[in-house]
Amino acid sequence: xxxxxxxxxxxxxxxxxxxxxxxxxxxxxxxxxxxxxxxxxxxxxxxxxxxxxxxxxxxxxxxxxxxxxxxxxxxxxxxxxxxxxxxxxxxxxxxxxxxxxxxxxxxxxxxxxxxxxxxxxxxxxxxxxxxxxxxxxxxxxxxxxxxxxxxxxx
Amino acid sequence: xxxxxxxxxxxxxxxxxxxxxxxxxxxxxxxxxxxxxxxxxxxxxxxxxxxxxxxxxxxxxxxxxxxxxxxxxxxxxxxxxxxxxxxxxxxxxxxxxxxxxxxxxxxxxxxxxxxxxxxxxxxxxxxxxxxxxxxxxxxxxxxxxxxxxxxxxxxxxxxxxxxxxxxxxxxxxxxxxxxxxxxxxxxxxxxxxxxxxxxxxxxxxxxxxxxxxxxxxxxxxxxxxxxxxxxxxxxxxxxxxxxxxxxxxxxxxxxxxxxxxxxxxxxxxxxxxxxxxxxxxxxxxxxxxxxxxxxxxxxxxxxxxxxxxxxxxxxxxxxxxxxxxxxxxxxxxxxxxxxxxxxxxxxxxxxxxxxxxxxxxxxxxxxxxxxxxxxxxxxxxxxxxxxxxxxxxxxxxxxxxxxxxxxxxxxxxxxxxxxxxxxxxxxxxxxxxxxxxxxxxx
Numbered sequence: 001x002x003x004x005x006x007x008x009x010x011x012x013x014x015x016x017x018x019x020x021x022x023x024x025x026x027x028x029x030x031x032x033x034x035x036x037x038x039x040x041x042x043x044x045x046x047x048x049x050x051x052x053x054x055x056x057x058x059x060x061x062x063x064x065x066x067x068x069x070x071x072x073x074x075x076x077x078x079x080x081x082x083x084x085x086x087x088x089x090x091x092x093x094x095x096x097x098x099x100x101x102x103x104x105x106x107x108x109x110x111x112x113x114x115x116x117x118x119x120x121x122x123x124x125x126x127x128x129x130x131x132x133x134x135x136x137x138x139x140x141x142x143x144x145x146x147x148x149x150x151x152x153x154x
Numbered sequence: 155x156x157x158x159x160x161x162x163x164x165x166x167x168x169x170x171x172x173x174x175x176x177x178x179x180x181x182x183x184x185x186x187x188x189x190x191x192x193x194x195x196x197x198x199x200x201x202x203x204x205x206x207x208x209x210x211x212x213x214x215x216x217x218x219x220x221x222x223x224x225x226x227x228x229x230x231x232x233x234x235x236x237x238x239x240x241x242x243x244x245x246x247x248x249x250x251x252x253x254x255x256x257x258x259x260x261x262x263x264x265x266x267x268x269x270x271x272x273x274x275x276x277x278x279x280x281x282x283x284x285x286x287x288x289x290x291x292x293x294x295x296x297x298x299x300x301x302x303x304x305x306x307x308x309x310x311x312x313x314x315x316x317x318x319x320x321x322x323x324x325x326x327x328x329x330x331x332x333x334x335x336x337x338x339x340x341x342x343x344x345x346x347x348x349x350x351x352x353x354x355x356x357x358x359x360x361x362x363x364x365x366x367x368x369x370x371x372x373x374x375x376x377x378x379x380x381x382x383x384x385x386x387x388x389x390x391x392x393x394x395x396x397x398x399x400x401x402x403x404x405x406x407x408x409x410x411x412x413x414x415x416x417x418x419x420x421x422x423x424x425x426x427x428x429x430x431x432x433x434x435x436x437x438x439x440x441x442x443x444x445x446x447x448x449x450x451x452x453x454x455x456x457x458x459x460x461x462x463x464x465x466x467x468x469x470x471x472x473x474x475x476x477x478x479x480x481x482x483x484x485x486x487x488x489x490x491x492x493x494x495x496x497x498x499x500x501x502x503x504x505x506x507x508x509x510x511x512x513x514x515x516x517x518x519x520x521x522x523x524x525x526x527x528x529x530x531x532x533x534x535x536x537x538x539x540x541x542x543x544x545x546x547x548x549x550x551x552x553x554x555x556x557x558x559x560x561x562x563x564x565x566x567x568x569x570x571x572x573x574x575x576x577x578x579x580x581x582x583x584x585x586x587x588x589x590x591x592x593x594x595x596x
Contacts, residue, residue: 046220046313049264050299053292097268101281105295108281109288 008039009055009113010147013048013065013099019130020073020123024064026132027121027140027147034148049097052106059113064143065099066123066136073124074135076143081116119143174577176568177411178553179591188550190542190572192412203532208234208501208523209320215519215534216314221264221578224257224309225512226534227318228383229519232397233508234320237523240499245492246322247383248485249308252332253315254382254510255482256304259297259342260312261513262471262478265576266349267294270468273570274356290352293345297475300335300342304482307331322496332486339483346479347451350472354455358465359567361551369544370419370427371435374511380440380477383510388439389429390460393419397509401520404535417540430544431515431537432575433470434461448477464548464574471513471576501527512537514576538577545575 010031012024025043032041042054055061067077085107086100097105099118106112121140124133132140179187199218203211211230216223228250235241242250268280275283284291302312307327309315317323372393374385388394395403406415407424418426441452441459452458457469503525509518515537522531548571556564 045311047260047298047302049268050295050302053295053299105281105284105291108284109291109295111288111292 006038007056007059008036009042009059009061010039011042011044011051011054011061011063013044013063015045017128019125019127020121020133020136021066021126022132023066023121023123023136023140027064027119027143030140030144031147034144036148047097048099048102049105051099051102052109052111055111055113057111057113060115061113062117062119062147063099064119064121066126067120069123072122073133074139075122076139077120077122079118079120081118082112176549176572177591178549178568180553180557183557185550185554188546188553189411190546190549192414192542200532200534203521203529206529208237208521208527208529209499211519211521211529211532212318212320213316216318218534218536219578220313221261222257222512222514222517223314224253224305224318225510225517226519227315228254228510229508229517229534230521231318231320231508232383232510233506233519233521234523235499235506236398236508237504237506237521238499238502240321240497242322242497245326245490246495246497248489249323249326249492251382252304252482252485252489253308253318255478255485256301256308258301258478258513259346259475259482260301260305261576262475263294263297263301263349265513265573266353266468266471266475267291269576270570270573271353271356273566273573274353274358274468287352290348293348296338297342297345297349297479300338300479303335303338307335319496320499322492322494324495326491326495329489329491332489335482335486339479339486342479343476343483346472346476350451350469350476351455353468353472354457356468358463359552359556359570360463360465361548361571362555368428368547370429371438372419372429372431372540373435373439373516374509375439376443378443380444380474380481381436381511387509387516389435390438391427397507397518400507400509400518401533404518404540406535406539412542414539414542415535416542417535418543428543428547429540430575431540433467433474433515434464435515436511437461437470437473444473444477445480447480448473451476464544464571467574467576501525514538514578515540536578538575541575541577545572545577548574 010028012028014021014024016022016025028041028043081103086104121136123136175191177189177191199215203214212227215226215230218226271283272279277283305312305315310317317325370389370391372387372389374381375388376385386394386396387400403419404417405421405426406417409416418424419429420426438460452473457473461470503523505522507520509516517537518535520533521529524530549568552571
């Protein structure tokens with residue numbers, strides 16, 4: 001993209017085969033159908049460690065990921081990751097480099113985008129082969145509506 | 155003399171893949187016992203495979219490991235294709251090599267930069283390295299991205315590829331799709347070189363007298379190319395066999411302290427020739443066939459054709475990353491899409507063997523298939539299983555030669571000894587306790 005300053009980048013993170021963990025990729029699928037201008041959509045079903053090199057410093061990035069169950073399935077939390085430092089991991093293995101760790105890695109190497117918003121959708125079930133729970137499916141629809149209504153950056 | 159027991163819990167030991175503990179017992183200044191205890195539960199993959207179609211191990215065994223699924227897919231393909239006498243060549247063979255390049259880049263870079271390098275730098279995690287060397291870490295992340303992209307383009311997705319099937323692929327990538335990798339590969343080459351040169355600045359501990367006498371280095375050898383999928387199984391001591399003979403020469407045995415089988419060559423009940431597999435063995439048996447570009451870098455950095463210090467395995471991994479980037483670039487540049495994406499692999503009754511080079515070393519598969527195309531028996535021998543004896547030997551010799559270190563330092567160094575092998579113990583939990591029980595003069 002030539003005019004990087006105007007790009008919006010949506011990143012969905014999750015495993016499509018594990019119930020509500022699929023909500024990030026599902027939201028991305030639906031947003032793609034909106035054909036938003038100046039918007040790229042990426043889905044991460046595996047390691048997210050290279051997230052910091054997937055965006056440009058002038059990008060406006062939104063990450064959609066499932067959040068751990070906490071009694072409110074479908075609850076949507078929005079975090080400004082530029083304003084709030086995430087819990088830094090004390091150590092890592094290749095299995096524990098999650099979105100938060102990848103973002104802190106980006107911060108450490110000074111590769112944060114222009115804006116970085118995390119949308120966490122609280123899940124209810126994560127079993128192999130299960131579908132999205134009704135609560136998360138409903139929440140995904142609300143998030144898609146919000147993302148598709150938002151005017152392009154820049 | 156009193157008997158002192160010290161137990162250290164070391165949080166950085168998350169930097170291994172899997173669940174285990176290490177116990178060291180020292181008496182009167184002599185290492186009495188060393189145990190790498192692996193208590194991961196059995197996963198029953200070999201049993202799952204019985205009764206399944208001969209076409210299914212390619213996908214089922216890929217699920218054994220999220221770090222090296224391609225190795226499982228390739229070993230399964232080669233084993234089962236060999237029963238039918240099918241040997242894909244040309245563009246299918248090239249695509250398989252390209253896919254393997256992606257896995258090596260991904261796996262090795264993660265191990266070098268995230269799991270192993272902190273030991274040498276003296277920090278607890280790669281996040282501290284990122285703060286110290288942001289440009290280098292950016293290059294590392296780009297390398298990782300490049301490996302992921304190769305896996306996506308050829309394998310369908312970056313983890314547990316879905317495009318691999320017996321005889322080849324469900325769909326061959328287009329010329330344009332492979333071209334999309336070129337700019338990433340060009341950038342990745344500079345990153346791989348920077349990572350390797352950085353690793354070459356590390357101070358490498360040593361294990362006096364280790365390995366010169368007691369270990370055999372076993373790997374594939376193809377003869378004209380650095381090995382991925384093909385070659386005979388060779389060693390620095392004259393072993394030279396076909397994959398079909400490996401099961402007869404390899405003896406797996408149980409020890410009480412590990413749920414993972416140990417292995418020796420030409421032995422029984424744990425007695426036999428001790429060996430190791432992995433980067434040091436591959437390099438030792440194949441350094442003469444690497445391209446001149448790789449040889450020149452090795453020479454510049456002082457990596458000899460024979461390296462036996464396990465701490466220097468990080469350098470060989472770095473060379474293998476550089477080689478994989480170059481090999482991927484060559485494959486992309488010369489790619490011509492195959493006329494057919496996969497050869498037919500009919501169900502044929504028989505026994506097939508496959509051995510390929512996973513990032514951590516040789517991965518052996520054996521399948522017995524009946525006339526209906528159903529699997530009646532399966533054997534899978536991963537590299538970490540083969541390396542357990544070598545890891546324990548390294549620990550024993552390292553502790554014996556470094557008893558002057560305090561328990562905390564010794565514990566951390568022992569973890570580093572284990573990480574030299576990039577062990578993939580399991581994909582479940584990540585905790586390892588270190589205990590040392592040594593004689594105390596106090």
